[in-house]
Amino acid sequence: GENVEQHPSTLSVQEGDSAVIKCTYSDSASNYFPWYKQELGKGPQLIIDIRSNVGEKKDQRIAVTLNKTAKHFSLHITETQPEDSAVYFCAADHNNNDMRFGAGTRLTVKP
């Protein structure tokens, strides 16, 4: 089955610096790769997603890159702010039945 691995598990950066979170997946049939942000006490919320027909997508300070050959995708956050502090999850679709999530990255942005 699909196995999604996510690194690092924790990440601490200074305000204004960039943050990068990386994920790998095992199912070559996966085509949809979303990223979710989970704030304390809340459910995960989609921040950006990418499909396999593109290699990069950007939305203001966040961007996602996808390398289908290597089966990895990354989240890039530039000019980080304290409110970016949260747990971030990558995910990949599996067998057209469900999404498999990575283990999460706890990002802390220090002011």
Place this chain on the structure above:
Amino acid sequence: DTAVSQTPKYLVTQMGNDKSIKCEQNLGHDTMYWYKQDSKKFLKIMFSYNNKELIINETVPNRFSPKSPDKAHLNLHINSLELGDSAVYFCASSQKVANEQFFGPGTRLTVL
């Protein structure tokens, strides 16, 4: 207006009891899910329902049973609760499987 709602938000109960968590979505989505999030924040898919039919059932004990009275609702029933069932349970919905999922606020279950 809340897109995906869950009740209750908190549930504290004794081992061996039977409990239910309710979920409703008003987005008109075809697919609904239940996830379990443990203390380490790992999100594990438990069930998903597509047009009222169960399409996956991960290695979840049969003490857990999803029930969907209609497309907008997916309730989770848990029998004979165990200590290890303590976690936050999230309901989610999406238009199709490989689409954005909208998560509910979560139900924190504590089994004593």
